[in-house]
Amino acid sequence: MTRVIISSAKMQAICNDIRRSRKGTIGFVPTMGFLHEGHLSLMRKARNENDKVVVSIFVNPTQFGPKEDFKKYPRNFARDKQLCKKENIDFIFCPKEEDIYQRHHSTTVSVDGLTECLCGKSRPGHFCGVTTIVAKLFNIVSPDTAYFGQKDFQQTVVIKQMVKDLNFSTKIKVLPTIREKDGLAMSSRNSYLLSEERKDALVLYETLQMLKRKIKKGITNTKFLKKIAYKNIESKKTAKVDYIEIVDLCNLKSLKKIATKALIALAVKIGRVRLIDNIIVSAR
Amino acid sequence: MTRVIISSAKMQAICNDIRRSRKGTIGFVPTMGFLHEGHLSLMRKARNENDKVVVSIFVNPTQFGPKEDFKKYPRNFARDKQLCKKENIDFIFCPKEEDIYQRHHSTTVSVDGLTECLCGKSRPGHFCGVTTIVAKLFNIVSPDTAYFGQKDFQQTVVIKQMVKDLNFSTKIKVLPTIREKDGLAMSSRNSYLLSEERKDALVLYETLQMLKRKIKKGITNTKFLKKIAYKNIESKKTAKVDYIEIVDLCNLKSLKKIATKALIALAVKIGRVRLIDNIIVSAR
Numbered sequence: 001m002t003r004v005i006i007s008s009a010k011m012q013a014i015c016n017d018i019r020r021s022r023k024g025t026i027g028f029v030p031t032m033g034f035l036h037e038g039h040l041s042l043m044r045k046a047r048n049e050n051d052k053v054v055v056s057i058f059v060n061p062t063q064f065g066p067k068e069d070f071k072k073y074p075r076n077f078a079r080d081k082q083l084c085k086k087e088n089i090d091f092i093f094c095p096k097e098e099d100i101y102q103r104h105h106s107t108t109v110s111v112d113g114l115t116e117c118l119c120g121k122s123r124p125g126h127f128c129g130v131t132t133i134v135a136k137l138f139n140i141v142s143p144d145t146a147y148f149g150q151k152d153f154q155q156t157v158v159i160k161q162m163v164k165d166l167n168f169s170t171k172i173k174v175l176p177t178i179r180e181k182d183g184l185a186m187s188s189r190n191s192y193l194l195s196e197e198r199k200d201a202l203v204l205y206e207t208l209q210m211l212k213r214k215i216k217k218g219i220t221n222t223k224f225l226k227k228i229a230y231k232n233i234e235s236k237k238t239a240k241v242d243y244i245e246i247v248d249l250c251n252l253k254s255l256k257k258i259a260t261k262a263l264i265a266l267a268v269k270i271g272r273v274r275l276i277d278n279i280i281v282s283a284r
Numbered sequence: 285m286t287r288v289i290i291s292s293a294k295m296q297a298i299c300n301d302i303r304r305s306r307k308g309t310i311g312f313v314p315t316m317g318f319l320h321e322g323h324l325s326l327m328r329k330a331r332n333e334n335d336k337v338v339v340s341i342f343v344n345p346t347q348f349g350p351k352e353d354f355k356k357y358p359r360n361f362a363r364d365k366q367l368c369k370k371e372n373i374d375f376i377f378c379p380k381e382e383d384i385y386q387r388h389h390s391t392t393v394s395v396d397g398l399t400e401c402l403c404g405k406s407r408p409g410h411f412c413g414v415t416t417i418v419a420k421l422f423n424i425v426s427p428d429t430a431y432f433g434q435k436d437f438q439q440t441v442v443i444k445q446m447v448k449d450l451n452f453s454t455k456i457k458v459l460p461t462i463r464e465k466d467g468l469a470m471s472s473r474n475s476y477l478l479s480e481e482r483k484d485a486l487v488l489y490e491t492l493q494m495l496k497r498k499i500k501k502g503i504t505n506t507k508f509l510k511k512i513a514y515k516n517i518e519s520k521k522t523a524k525v526d527y528i529e530i531v532d533l534c535n536l537k538s539l540k541k542i543a544t545k546a547l548i549a550l551a552v553k554i555g556r557v558r559l560i561d562n563i564i565v566s567a568r
Contacts (some may be wrong), residue, residue, distance in 0.1 A: 012453055019303055104535075106396040107415070107449035113390045131391070132450075135419075139451040165391035166416075167423040169296055251388075 002085045004092045008100065011093045012140045015054070019142060024051025028143030028170075030134060033057040033094075034074040034188035035083045038178040042147040043087045045175055054141050055084055056093040058100065063129030074191045093141070100136065109135045109166070111158050117252050118154045118265055119276065122242050130155055131162045138163075143170050151177040151185050153263060153278045157252060177277070179205065185277045192273040200236040201270045204277040207232045207244075211264055215281050220258040222246040233268055242267035242274065249280065258283045286369045288376045292384065295377045296424045299338070303426060308335025312427030312454075314418060317341040317378075318358040318472035319367050322462040326431040327371045329459055338425050339368055340377040342384065347413030358475050377425070384420065393419045393450070395442050401536050402438045402549055403560065406526050414439055415446045422447075427454050435461040435469050437547060437562045441536060461561070463489065469561045476557040484520040485554045488561040491516045491528075495548055499565050504542040506530040517552055526551035526558065533564065542567045 005011045018026055027050030029042045039055075046053045057080055064070035077094065084092050108128055115127035138146070148156045156174045163172055178186045183205035184198075193201055207229045214225060229244045244266045246255050255262055258281065265278040289295045302310055311334030313326045323339075330337045341364055348354035361378065368376050392412055398404075399411035422430070432440045440458045447456055462470045467489035468482075477485055491513045498509060513528045528550045530539050539546055542565065549562040 008451060012451065016453060020306055022304055022306075102448070104397075104445075105449050106398065107393065107446045108396070109391065109393050109419075109450070111391045113388075135393075136449075136451045139453065161388075162391045164386070165389050165420075166393070167292060167296065167420045169300060169423065 002081070002089050002092060004081065004094060006095060006099070008093075008095050008140050011054075011091070011095075012142075014091065015141050015143075018052055025144040026050060026141060027053045028137070028141045028146040029053070029055045030137050030146065030148075031055060031057055032059045032073065032188065033080050034076055034191070035080045036178075036186045036188060036190075038149050038151060038186040040083065040087060041178050042149060042175055043084070043089060045173070046145070046147050047088055049145065052090045053088075054091045054093055054143065055089050056095075056137055056141070058093075058095055058133070058137075060100075060129060060133045061097060062101070062132060063126050065123055065125065068123070069189075069192075074188050093137075100133070108132050109162060111161050111165070114154070114158050114161055114252055117254075118243060118245055118247070119267060120154070122267065127155070127158050131158060134159055135162065135166065135168075138168055138170050145171045145173055147173050147175060149177060150174050151187065151277065153265060154252060157250070183209070185275075187275060189273055189275065193270060197238050197271045197273065200238045201273075201275060203233050203236045203239055204266060204268055204275055207266065208264055208277060208279045212279060212281050215258060216284055218284060220283050222255055222258065222262075225264075229264075229266070233266075236270075238271045240269040242269060286365070286373050286376060288365065288378065290379060290383070292377075292379050292424050295338070295375070295379070296426075298375065299425050299427075302336055309428040310334060310425060311337045312421070312425045312430040313337070313339045314421050314430065314432075315339060315341055316343045316357065316472065317364050318360055318475070319364045320462075320470045320472060320474075322433050322435060322470040324367065324371060325462050326433060326459055327368070327373060329457070330429070330431050331372055333429065336374045337372075338375045338377055338427065339373050340379075340421055340425070342377075342379055342417070342421075344384075344413060344417045345381060346385070346416060347410050349407055349409065352407070353473075353476075358472050377421075384417070392416045393446060395445050395449070398438070398442050398445055398536055401538075402527060402529055402531070403551060404438070406551065411439070411442050415442060418443055419446065419450065419452075422452055422454050429455045429457055431457050431459060433461060434458050435471065435561065437549060438536060441534075467493070469559075471559060473557055473559060477554060481522050481555045481557065484522045485557075485559060487517050487520045487523055488550060488552055488559055491550070492548055492561060492563045496563060496565050499542060500568055502568060504567050506539050506542065506546075509548075513548075513550070517550075520554075522555045524553040526553060 027046030109131040110128045226244045233239050261282050267276045311330030393415040394412045510528045517523050545566050551560045
């Protein structure tokens with residue numbers, strides 16, 4: 001049975017009780033809802049590995065910039081609930097904004113050094129919003145393991161750093177990006193795309209694959225690789241590059257040459273829709 | 285038996301085990317060591333109210349400013365250990381700095397609005413250091429209740445706000461300031477005072493008592509009260525006022541008039557030693 005919990009105090013009491021009465025491990029999948037196959041893969045893994053599974057659905061206002069899409073972010077709780085039921089999730093935690101950010105809320109959790117680059121550059125404050133809400137959710141749910149998708153690679157690096165630095169006892173697992181048949185990374189924001197844009201959106205995946213082939217052929221100069229990626233993306237009518245970066249997997253610092261492994265991460269505006277994607281590559 | 289735990293991983297494992305095996309509640313007294321009767325009163329309360337008691341001893345570098353007394357802060361672990369044994373404390377947690385702040389540590393917890401006034405004004409960054417270490421310690425120890433002294437009133441307000449905002453399930457208890465026979469608030473920093481300074485240091489308590497009497501007599505204009513307090517303190521040769529403030533108990537904002545309850549808080553340099561004290565007063 002899937003129970004829907006709205007109150008954070010109640011959710012915390014339930015999870016404390018699970019802890020104290022040795023009812024087993026808690027797996028946690030934090031989401032902003034409008035669930036897709038990417039979320040479902042996290043939920044299935046959590047279900048498979050834990051006695052109890054909590055999925056949170058909360059469109060967190062503090063991780064959106066003032067000009068971003070908080071208000072129009074897609075929401076469909078009825079559908080999300082059905083999907084959670086189908087995946088045999090124990091608890092859907094869907095708190096109200098005024099429960100999570102009570103009057104006079106004034107505490108933030110922030111990670112320096114990993115949050116200024118990549119998405120942090122064009123979304124200042126975004127990761128502070130993310131780490132603050134994740135810290136709060138971890139304290140409410142006290143999960144043994146929390147599951148995140150690789151599509152938000154920078155987010156996973158930032159959260160791992162926060163977990164280590166603040167001594168959370170939660171283990172972080174990162175699962176592969178789930179893609180549409182043609183390769184487009186699953187994202188709730190894909191629902192914004194008009195039909196022409198949907199075609200152009202494939203350029204993110206295609207560009208990553210193209211770079212992967214170049215690297216396999218021995219091209220490791222990142223300036224060159226970024227240049228051809230940029231050209232490839234901007235050949236699409238509706239596409240505008242926010243960033244293309246080739247960075248170290250651990251510290252997210254730009255690499256001049258790909259020596260061993262690297263992350264290729266990009267953000268592209270397709271019309272008014274900002275999409276991200278990434279792959280991990282290895283020099284041969 | 286009092287066990288000394290140095291590793292944060294081990295401390296966390298022990299506390300998780302206490303949680304999971306229903307060995308009862310955990311009381312927690314975070315300290316910077318050099319224990320005095322103020323700490324002991326917290327330890328006794330914790331001992332009285334909990335099945336297990338953890339006392340942490342960690343001189344936290346990040347809450348000291350670059351020109352402050354981190355290096356010379358008084359330390360005496362052997363004596364602290366004896367005192368903990370005598371109070372029947374279960375665990376002394378005394379981690380090394382390199383365990384708590386590992387390489388690349390880059391996460392901070394900060395509370396806005398309550399941390400810029402009073403001690404925050406002359407100690408920028410201090411409360412960010414405090415909230416970050418307390419968040420870490422809470423995640424390591426996962427206490428049911430944590431005990432703090434009223435002497436650090438602003439610290440208790442800031443920590444309560446953090447606990448509420450980040451959904452920690454720890455309850456915060458604040459116990460009265462413990463004083464020397466003559467009224468000087470107990471502090472590890474009192475050990476710095478030379479004999480002449482020790483006499484002058486009494487002016488903090490005396491001034492607070494003097495203000496209390498004035499308020500009892502119906503004087504509620506804080507500008508006037510602060511003026512006479514200032515004059516009283518600076519009449520001592522070695523004393524220099526850092527601040528005298530009369531503020532709201534909840535939001536720490538300055539009051540023009542004392543309507544009901546208020547906090548009188550002050551910080552005074554006695555020679556090179558910065559001391560703080562406070563009392564809660566009520567208009568008649």
